[in-house]
Amino acid sequence: MGKPTGFLDYKREDILERDPKKRVKDWNEYTLPAPDSLMQRQGARCMDCATPFCHIGMEISGTTSGCPIHNLIPEWNDLVYRGRWKEALDRLLKTNNFPEFTGRVCPAPCEGSCTVEISEPAVTIKNIERAIIDKGFEKGWITPRIPRSRSGKKIAIVGSGPAGLAAADQLNQSGHTVTVYERADRAGGLLVYGIPNMKLDKRIVERRINLLRQEGIEFILNTEIGRDISAEQLRSEYDAVILCTGAQKQRDLELEGRDAAGVHFAMDYLTGASQRLLGSHVHEEKYIDAEGKDVIVIGGGDTGADCVATALRQKCRSVVQFGKYPKLPGARTPDNMWPELPNVFTLDYAYEEAAAVHGDDPRQYSVQTKKLVADQNGSLKELHTVQMERVQDENGVWIMQEVPGTERVWPAQLVFIAIGFEGPEHPVLSAFGVETVQNRRVATIAPKSYQTNVDGVFAAGDARRGQSLIVWAIREGREVAAEVEAYLKLAAAAV
Template sequence: MGKATGFLEFKREEAAEREPLTRLNDWKEYSAPFSEDKLSRQGARCMDCATPFCHIGTEINGFTSGCPIHNLIPEWNDLVYRGRWKEALDRLIKTNNFPEFTGRVCPAPCEGSCNVAISDPAVTIKNIEKAIIEKGFENGWITPRIPEKRTGKRIAIIGSGPAGLASADQLNQAGHSVTIYERADRPGGLLTYGIPNMKLDKGIVERRINLLSQEGITFITNTEVGKDITAEELRSQYDAVILCVGAQKQRDLVIEGRDSKGVHLAMDYLTTSTKSYLDSNFEDGQFINAEGKDVIVIGGGDTGADCVATALRQKCKSVVQFGKHPKLPMSRTKENMWPEAPHVFTMEYAYEEAEAKFGSDPREYSIQTKKLVADENGNLKELHTIQMEKLKDENGMYYFREIPGTEKVWPAQLVFIAIGFEGAEQPVLKQFNVETTARNVVAAKYGNFQTNIEGVFAAGDARRGQSLIVWAINEGREAAREVDRYLMGSTVLV
């Protein structure tokens, strides 16, 4: 695929990005498009692999390797290299319902397992994917696909994130009538309210929602199961129900001073910021404002990075992000060989922006928060930490130990807790009486997706726990196939 010697002739080129200090003045997407010439060269780097690993879609040592939706990556890379964009689009949408989402916010496990990446930088798969779908919209190649006939079967999907949308898209194309229930005022789930606009412009989400609506899918917003409609009503009105409610129960920090004013869960910060931006361009004041404040983000993951980027745009006085693990190496170690996901140091968009604004990477490593301290009015004023060292015991298990003498006091008026999630929120699951696992997610086997309740299925983070968007799309597609089989006795979905 691609040019036979392309990986030898051409170097990897990263997608263009708007200058960090410039983009901090707005909430528009930070990325910029590749030129067609560059895209063609990058497509040419895709080797004629005997066995492409980019689309294996599996987990190795707990991390995703390759594309979980098994995108036909070498095929559309080759077509882009040859300038056959329409055919590239046809290949892309065979496996991916929403390339405009994955092309923007997926961490690209496909690139980590790219065969070129054994010894050289991987093919820029993610950027090519985004370019293909955007060219499809620009040229009018993507139009509503109206099913020719309806089966008479009705399906309710609870939750409008990527798993719910993928399930709905597949089932609608199979001829079933699909209604999506969303408790928020806008559909899209975390695509809308969990990911900041500078990573995923909400106009892109709205464009897809409008297309799905034109194709026959019904969206009902501001409707919470158990409050506005009961599980019994849904089960009586529909032939099947799919729970795609995500895994949004945030893990909190149990620590002295947690009740100080100015300490918030990260998703509350991100959600209110996006909602206020969409509702009024922040004129309503219904958001947590970091302007002029010292901000500390506890948690070293992507959610924490999004908090950093949001605080920077709100013109914070300073921002630091704490992580408990040591700084990652610059290249793979012997314990992290291809095709595992590469555990290496990277500079995400938020860190580039913080460095441009304040002169240094905002991340602090191997650090533990000991307590939060408020002033006499209960307002947060400082945070106390100690450095940690990561050690291995005689059984090969890692543990952390405090380093005496490394205590430090940090000024802080805002703290955002971004230390992960503890599974699905329970009220809606209890409404349906579905069994859950020890990880607080729905007990439904992958490949079958049926819960213990007849006609009730589960997919996405609600079933597997917090994961990648591309896994949510995978689960949505797979669950849709099993629902189709359940309703019709066989399935037309692949």
């Protein structure tokens, strides 16, 4: 602990951001590089706890508490405070394959369980993490790590999101020959087409993909398993196959008027916008442009916020986001105690931008959509809602019920559905013959195993776990790699 009184001497200072009114005019990252002095002050706030809850990486009350990949946070906080950046980078890379991703888009459950957070704002762990990895690339400390020898074993990974990339990195460094299959035209999965450029610049993703290529990993793009290559061929050509296809089947709304033109899934909207920005092929009739339109986003999560930010950059006329729950409190409530993830009100980057451009936070709370209405040409023209309230029924159970007299009609030419994901898409799973849990995520032979019912076929990430965080995907990629290693050793011993 470099500065015992650091958490008393310094207040939390968040990373600098560009002016909201200016940044909505482009697609560049909304944050600015942090000065070393700022990060060193923030590193000094770390208490170097005897039991560092920031990296416990467990679930409490259904939410993540601490870092799932068990980053050595107090160690690299102290090293940054001392100006020993190279050593901080070495500590960071011991547990995290891709800090440049988590340092930008992880919701930082580590900060929710920071001991300082009991009485003061938490240490800016996420910002320090990003500063370390960015400096590592800037200084040229990160170079290709070419394995000294090859094992002769071949592994195929289906899907190039964070779980697939982490598994590929781990197995490649162990000397195995790894090939990653991706159906899109670029590697990275949702890192490329699911997260807008203003949160994660795609050059950051491409830089990492190029590094992995230099280290020996092969990426085969524009290739869909079951269409361009069969599951049987993969199983025959490789010693093991890992399914990291994600959980991309989006939840839908069963509403009157759902088939109106102008109602879209959020991910279809975000993918098209990223494809257009990156110059990838996108059919014009499938591209969704919000310019001059009234936009409504149904769903209160991060994906919905990204839709708000994207619509603002497309110069929408108005944008509103509906959430089904009440507005969160400004501080923890008695039933949301540390070290749980704080369930409190925050102002995301997208909402800051909407307030700067249109004058108000675009979020509406406790809203139930009743129906969508199209005009005579079948195009969406309005959306009908009612306010909801949380009440106790005759049995004392809390339920949501409509508030009489709160019906409202909203003009809308575009509606984006952002209410989460049901699980992985099933064609690839069916091709391999793997079982699923309740027809959703991939089933494995044991709760902590990644082995499916099919010998030599494993699953990791959202495909196995269900919709989750990037940091969990990285953990699953690392753990499935270890299980595949053990599987290969047993197979070799049996010969």
